[in-house]
Amino acid sequence: MSRFWKIALIVIVVIVLGAVGLHMLHKPADGEGGAGQGRHRGGQAQAAGQGDDKNAPPVPVTVVPVVKQNVPIYLTALGTVQALNTVTVNPQVSGQLLKINFKEGQEVKAGDVLAEIDPRTFQANYQQAVAKKQQDEAALATAKSNLDRSVDLGAKGYISKQDMDTLRNTVSQNQATVQADAAAIDSAKVQLGFTKILSPIDGVAGIRAVDPGNVVTTTSNIVTLTQLHPINVMFSLPEQNLDVVRQSVAKGLPLEVAALDRADAHTIANDGVLRVVDNQIDVTTGTFRLKSEFPNPTSALWPGQFVNVQLKVNTVSGGLVIPAQAVQRGPDGDYVYMVQGDNTVKMQPVKTAAEVGDSHVMIGSGLKEGDQVVTEGQFRLKPGSKIKPLKPGEVPAAPTDAELQQAKKDSQKGGRRGGR
Numbered sequence: 001m002s003r004f005w006k007i008a009l010i011v012i013v014v015i016v017l018g019a020v021g022l023h024m025l026h027k028p029a030d031g032e033g034g035a036g037q038g039r040h041r042g043g044q045a046q047a048a049g050q051g052d053d054k055n056a057p058p059v060p061v062t063v064v065p066v067v068k069q070n071v072p073i074y075l076t077a078l079g080t081v082q083a084l085n086t087v088t089v090n091p092q093v094s095g096q097l098l099k100i101n102f103k104e105g106q107e108v109k110a111g112d113v114l115a116e117i118d119p120r121t122f123q124a125n126y127q128q129a130v131a132k133k134q135q136d137e138a139a140l141a142t143a144k145s146n147l148d149r150s151v152d153l154g155a156k157g158y159i160s161k162q163d164m165d166t167l168r169n170t171v172s173q174n175q176a177t178v179q180a181d182a183a184a185i186d187s188a189k190v191q192l193g194f195t196k197i198l199s200p201i202d203g204v205a206g207i208r209a210v211d212p213g214n215v216v217t218t219t220s221n222i223v224t225l226t227q228l229h230p231i232n233v234m235f236s237l238p239e240q241n242l243d244v245v246r247q248s249v250a251k252g253l254p255l256e257v258a259a260l261d262r263a264d265a266h267t268i269a270n271d272g273v274l275r276v277v278d279n280q281i282d283v284t285t286g287t288f289r290l291k292s293e294f295p296n297p298t299s300a301l302w303p304g305q306f307v308n309v310q311l312k313v314n315t316v317s318g319g320l321v322i323p324a325q326a327v328q329r330g331p332d333g334d335y336v337y338m339v340q341g342d343n344t345v346k347m348q349p350v351k352t353a354a355e356v357g358d359s360h361v362m363i364g365s366g367l368k369e370g371d372q373v374v375t376e377g378q379f380r381l382k383p384g385s386k387i388k389p390l391k392p393g394e395v396p397a398a399p400t401d402a403e404l405q406q407a408k409k410d411s412q413k414g415g416r417r418g419g420r
Contacts, residue, residue: 061377063339063389064323068369071319071362072312073354075244079235079259079309081301083226084293085201091117092194094217102205108225112199115222119195126188133181140174147171203227226303231296233259233272235309236287245277245290248313257292259301260308265358269294269301274311319353319362326375327352327361337381339372339389346383348373 091097095117102114147167153159203225210220237245248255257272271294278289292309294301301307326336327350338348350366367373372389374381381387 058343058386058388059377059380060388060390061337061374061381062392062394063372063387064326064375064392066320066322066363066367066369066371066373068318069321071316071321071354071356073314073316074310074312075237075241077235077237077309077311078262079233079292079307081259081303081305081307082232082234083203083228083303084230084232085203085225085227086303087200087203087225089114089197089199089222089225091115091197091216091218091220091222093117093122093191095119095121095195095215097210097212097214097216100208100212102208102223104205104207104223106205107203108199108205109202110199113196114199114205115197117195117197117216119192122188122192122195126185126192129181129184129188133178133185136174136177136181140171140178143167143171143174197222199225201225201227202229228299228301228303229296230293231301231303232275233257233292233294233301233307233309234289235292235311236282236285236289237311239281239286239288242277242281242288244313245274245311249274249277256312257294258310258312259294260310262306262308265308268307269296271295316354316362319356320367320369321356321360321362322367322373323375324355324359324361326373328378336367337374337378338367339374339387343389344384344386345374345381 097115098118099116100114101116102108102112108114147170150159150164150167206224206226208223210216210222214220216222245255255274256270257274258270259268259272260266261268272292274290275293276291278291281288290311292311322336327334328336330347333349334352335347335349337345339345348366348371351364353362353364356362374387375392377387
């Protein structure tokens with residue numbers, strides 16, 4: 001190939017490449033076109049959506065007003081039921097146990113005879129003490145007679161002064177002996193009484209530890225009695241609650257205490273009162289102990305039982321209360337759907353101050369008395385949604401024929417817009 005044709009071929013290639021490059025520079029990119037179309041479609045969809053929201057029927061939801069009421073403030077803790085008195089019954093004399101007069105689990109009264117020990121030895125000791133006193137009383141009578149007869153003779157000089165002193169001392173000695181005999185009788189009587197083992201308190205008998213026929217001593221355990229009426233509940237609170245409790249106690253009114261079952265939190269007893277706040281804080285746990293007392297007439301509380309304790313420390317007058325289910329949790333904190341004047345809703349931030357029972361809460365800020373809040377149906381709402389307010393338990397009425405026809409037309413319009 002000649003040099004001329006080589007140069008011509010190079011020029012042609014350069015011209016072709018230049019034309020292709022210009023064409024690529026002026027051609028719109030597919031992505032930009034697609035994005036533009038997407039934005040256009042998105043705008044249409046958004047406009048259509050807004051139109052749907054405006055034309056959408058109101059959402060039926062349950063609405064309740066914010067009310068004012070006196071709200072009790074409670075401190076809660078885990079408590080242990082403790083018998084007011086627990087007594088381990090031991091014999092006070094040794095001997096053979098003849099009889100058990102109680103049934104295990106039986107309620108006994110103070111003074112009831114629980115058991116009996118063979119009394120024969122102690123009865124004999126008592127009778128011996130009585131006989132000894134009678135003997136010494138006879139000796140005292142003789143000494144007094146001798147002294148009385150000797151007084152006149154001593155005054156006439158027939159009996160020496162020394163003998164008179166001896167007679168008087170003999171009377172005094174016999175009087176002291178009789179007094180000692182009386183004390184011995186009392187001691188023997190007490191020992192004889194110990195053969196009948198009496199209940200020292202009102203309580204419930206546990207499982208007996210010895211059977212009749214055994215020889216018992218003063219270290220033998222007969223049974224353990226626990227007093228159930230009244231009964232104590234012990235619990236602990238964190239040290240940061242100490243000031244609140246002490247301030248409430250300082251008002252002079254007894255603080256109310258309730259005991260709840262740990263399984264299903266139902267109330268076992270709500271008539272307890274706080275009796276004692278311990279005089280020191282446990283440095284290992286940072287808590288302080290408290291003792292409450294319950295009448296427990298039906299024995300609903302049992303020693304050793306674990307319960308949830310509610311201590312009422314204060315009552316807030318005029319607290320704002322709403323159902324707990326109205327409060328929703330969002331990324332920025334708690335909020336409620338509050339109804340506005342045009343029957344639309346908005347998200348209203350709130351702060352809860354305390355629980356009120358099992359189903360309500362007290363609002364610290366964000367609402368005022370009379371505000372309407374949604375309690376059921378929140379999952380269908382968003383800010384600005386139209387609602388149909390219903391009272392608790394109220395069911396929305398069935399749609400009329402006109403409403404059904406209008407809904408059908410709206411759905412058909414939506415279908416045509418989608419087709420375009």
